[in-house]
Amino acid sequence: MLKVGILGGGQLGRMLLQAAVPYEVETHVLENDPECPAAQLCTHFTLGDIRDFNDVYAFGRSLNSITIEIEQVNIDALEKLAAEGVVVIPEPRVLRLIKNKISQKAYYREHDIPTSDFVITQVRDELQHHLSFLPAVHKIGEGGYDGKGVQVIKDATDIHKGFDAPAVLEKLVAIKKELAVMIAINQKNETAVYPLVEMCFDPTLNLLDYQLCPAQVDASVATRATQIALQVVQGFRSPGLFAVEMFLNEEDQLLVNETAPRVHNSGHHSIEAMDSSQFDMLWRILLSLPLGSTRMRNPSVMINLVGSGDTGPAHYHGMTQVAATPGLSVHLYDKKISKPGRKMGHMTLLGSDMHQLQKQARELKNYVSVSGGTER
Amino acid sequence: MLKVGILGGGQLGRMLLQAAVPYEVETHVLENDPECPAAQLCTHFTLGDIRDFNDVYAFGRSLNSITIEIEQVNIDALEKLAAEGVVVIPEPRVLRLIKNKISQKAYYREHDIPTSDFVITQVRDELQHHLSFLPAVHKIGEGGYDGKGVQVIKDATDIHKGFDAPAVLEKLVAIKKELAVMIAINQKNETAVYPLVEMCFDPTLNLLDYQLCPAQVDASVATRATQIALQVVQGFRSPGLFAVEMFLNEEDQLLVNETAPRVHNSGHHSIEAMDSSQFDMLWRILLSLPLGSTRMRNPSVMINLVGSGDTGPAHYHGMTQVAATPGLSVHLYDKKISKPGRKMGHMTLLGSDMHQLQKQARELKNYVSVSGGTER
Numbered sequence: 001m002l003k004v005g006i007l008g009g010g011q012l013g014r015m016l017l018q019a020a021v022p023y024e025v026e027t028h029v030l031e032n033d034p035e036c037p038a039a040q041l042c043t044h045f046t047l048g049d050i051r052d053f054n055d056v057y058a059f060g061r062s063l064n065s066i067t068i069e070i071e072q073v074n075i076d077a078l079e080k081l082a083a084e085g086v087v088v089i090p091e092p093r094v095l096r097l098i099k100n101k102i103s104q105k106a107y108y109r110e111h112d113i114p115t116s117d118f119v120i121t122q123v124r125d126e127l128q129h130h131l132s133f134l135p136a137v138h139k140i141g142e143g144g145y146d147g148k149g150v151q152v153i154k155d156a157t158d159i160h161k162g163f164d165a166p167a168v169l170e171k172l173v174a175i176k177k178e179l180a181v182m183i184a185i186n187q188k189n190e191t192a193v194y195p196l197v198e199m200c201f202d203p204t205l206n207l208l209d210y211q212l213c214p215a216q217v218d219a220s221v222a223t224r225a226t227q228i229a230l231q232v233v234q235g236f237r238s239p240g241l242f243a244v245e246m247f248l249n250e251e252d253q254l255l256v257n258e259t260a261p262r263v264h265n266s267g268h269h270s271i272e273a274m275d276s277s278q279f280d281m282l283w284r285i286l287l288s289l290p291l292g293s294t295r296m297r298n299p300s301v302m303i304n305l306v307g308s309g310d311t312g313p314a315h316y317h318g319m320t321q322v323a324a325t326p327g328l329s330v331h332l333y334d335k336k337i338s339k340p341g342r343k344m345g346h347m348t349l350l351g352s353d354m355h356q357l358q359k360q361a362r363e364l365k366n367y368v369s370v371s372g373g374t375e376r
Numbered sequence: 377m378l379k380v381g382i383l384g385g386g387q388l389g390r391m392l393l394q395a396a397v398p399y400e401v402e403t404h405v406l407e408n409d410p411e412c413p414a415a416q417l418c419t420h421f422t423l424g425d426i427r428d429f430n431d432v433y434a435f436g437r438s439l440n441s442i443t444i445e446i447e448q449v450n451i452d453a454l455e456k457l458a459a460e461g462v463v464v465i466p467e468p469r470v471l472r473l474i475k476n477k478i479s480q481k482a483y484y485r486e487h488d489i490p491t492s493d494f495v496i497t498q499v500r501d502e503l504q505h506h507l508s509f510l511p512a513v514h515k516i517g518e519g520g521y522d523g524k525g526v527q528v529i530k531d532a533t534d535i536h537k538g539f540d541a542p543a544v545l546e547k548l549v550a551i552k553k554e555l556a557v558m559i560a561i562n563q564k565n566e567t568a569v570y571p572l573v574e575m576c577f578d579p580t581l582n583l584l585d586y587q588l589c590p591a592q593v594d595a596s597v598a599t600r601a602t603q604i605a606l607q608v609v610q611g612f613r614s615p616g617l618f619a620v621e622m623f624l625n626e627e628d629q630l631l632v633n634e635t636a637p638r639v640h641n642s643g644h645h646s647i648e649a650m651d652s653s654q655f656d657m658l659w660r661i662l663l664s665l666p667l668g669s670t671r672m673r674n675p676s677v678m679i680n681l682v683g684s685g686d687t688g689p690a691h692y693h694g695m696t697q698v699a700a701t702p703g704l705s706v707h708l709y710d711k712k713i714s715k716p717g718r719k720m721g722h723m724t725l726l727g728s729d730m731h732q733l734q735k736q737a738r739e740l741k742n743y744v745s746v747s748g749g750t751e752r
Contacts, residue, residue, distance in 0.1 A: 014397065021394040021417065022707040022721075024692075040419050041397065275702055275726075284699070293702035297726065298673065316400075323660065326651055326669035331398040345398075350651075350673065 013038035019279030090240030181229035307338035312372030389414035395655030466616030557605035683714035688748030
């Protein structure tokens with residue numbers, strides 16, 4: 001039986017392991033928290049630091065394949081493992097390219113992929129030279145995640161918010177819509193493309209608020225978005241599952257924002273809404289099975305459940321009221337502690353009418369919440 | 377966090393654990409095989425015999441709730457646990473009633489539930505007194521499972537096949553269709569009814585061949601079947617998930633065959649085809665959440681993958697050819713050894729046209745097989 005390892009044991013790892021149940025595979029997880037969401041669902045759990053060379057190398061040596069559920073991993077160790085014959089999905093070279101926001105942005109430019117204008121900065125003071133470029137978004141090269149490592153620099157008075165480290169300053173886009181395309185590529189270079197999704201962000205936390213599939217755009221926009229995403233992903237020349245995030249600006253131009261080289265928040269609805277979920281699809285790549293069908297079973301809306309209030313043991317509110325809603329699937333991530341902005345779960349609602357789905361999504365958001373407190 | 381135990385670690389336990397992932401629950405499994413399908417997916421695995429009083433009692437003492445995935449468990453221990461405050465789903469009294477085919481049949485008669493005529497026999501020789509009742513089916517009172525413990529007695533020459541133990545002799549029914557209704561009942565006595573399914577059996581192995589949902593019957597038959605199933609289940613006066621199997625005979629009468637007090641093979645399609653799967657539904661009962669929606673998302677056909685050929689390490693054939701079929705979900709049970717007739721997995725195909733689904737199901741059955749061999 002193939003042995004497959006996952007670097008990281010968060011909710012993405014948890015759902016990936018859930019999707020492994022129908023397959024013949026021995027699953028391994030490396031994470032530094034024995035109570036992480038994925039710890040109980042793998043065949044073997046290893047306590048260790050996914051950013052540490054020795055931990056990752058020791059973990060991966062006896063495996064057939066290895067993948068990630070977060071980019072912040074030790075890529076040197078993955079390169080050594082790949083050189084020794086472990087199949088690393090996606091290839092470490094691509095992880096390295098994507099993990100750094102500067103090289104990722106440079107990749108788009110080199111490959112003629114539409115993206116917002118940008119300049120690279122090494123230290124914060126350099127921002128003073130780019131006042132005419134503002135308003136813009138400053139993104140730290142390495143280490144950003146879930147809204148951290150990103151600052152909007154509207155004008156000179158915001159420069160103190162910028163990063164005093166290698167970073168990329170991206171021209172602010174007048175965003176009409178945020179879209180995402182998930183694409184799978186296997187070892188034979190075959191691709192499977194998921195329907196376009198539309199994401200609505202919470203402006204305060206910069207976290208996904210809810211997400212629609214299919215995106216409510218013209219067919220021509222959907223076609224262009226798919227073509228651009230294919231261009232991004234095929235240029236990597238690596239098997240893997242990739243989520244390409246884009247902006248549709250006020251001029252109806254599509255601009256690639258970022259690519260995630262892994263299962264992604266924008267693909268959670270695929271568990272219920274697609275024939276082959278993003279998690280199922282990654283197993284197919286890891287296990288050298290044919291790519292799954294990306295046929296949409298139902299239109300859907302997906303709502304993240306993020307912590308509000310204090311940090312503390314998680315309390316869920318309103319679950320009982322919504323639990324019997326037809327078409328609704330609730331996913332909790334088994335995180336013991338809720339923190340403001342922390343992803344604690346998500347809900348996917350299937351339906352047929354997009355207008356009705358969005359209305360219900362807003363109602364669900366009002367009913368259900370998660371917060372930290374001092375007791376269960 | 378609630379601690380919930382499952383007696384038995386087969387494929388039903390495995391899929392039950394998969395369905396627990398979105399919930400906040402600590403899962404425990406008791407089984408005497410550390411390599412059983414459910415062993416790797418629970419929070420705590422306990423090695424022990426589900427038929428042994430001490431093993432079951434020791435396993436259950438520290439749990440909040442306990443359920444079963446097979447009837448052959450120690451009911452005395454469950455009664456003691458229930459008396460001490462552990463929530464046992466379904467109630468041990470109902471397990472005891474159902475586990476014995478004689479008392480189960482008597483229950484139907486007492487509750488005016490249509491069922492085939494029957495007589496009770498204590499020893500094999502008694503069959504000689506019932507020659508005019510033949511052809512009939514002899515079912516052993518205790519210990520039958522998956523086609524074992526059942527013999528067709530066509531005439532006097534078959535009497536040697538009968539059971540020399542307490543058993544029930546049931547008049548042979550001229551079966552037009554085999555149907556099943558899954559019903560959930562929670563602690564508040566609320567019910568959720570799943571759409572009627574139609575089962576097609578392999579005549580050689582007496583194992584499910586494929587199964588359609590919705591059943592291809594008149595609406596009036598579906599309504600009657602649902603009413604009868606509700607009558608069966610409500611008479612138990614116990615929360616739980618129950619599969620009521622029925623025959624539709626040549627005169628269009630519905631006759632209850634057997635009831636399973638647990639998640640059941642006839643409900644596997646609910647993973648993909650229903651809003652709340654049978655496994656999800658049982659967690660809702662165990663965790664005192666509202667019952668889920670039994671809305672059908674898609675018509676479906678479910679095909680069991682049973683071992684053929686020799687006993688030995690499992691080999692799967694044709695998986696690659698069918699893996700990308702739109703609407704198809706393959707579930708393997710992680711059983712190391714294939715045996716003739718052993719349930720090794722199942723496939724669920726979603727579609728819209730029932731005729732097309734059945735055609736595809738037959739094609740899939742021809743492509744995919746499992747057999748035992750001497751090598752992987």
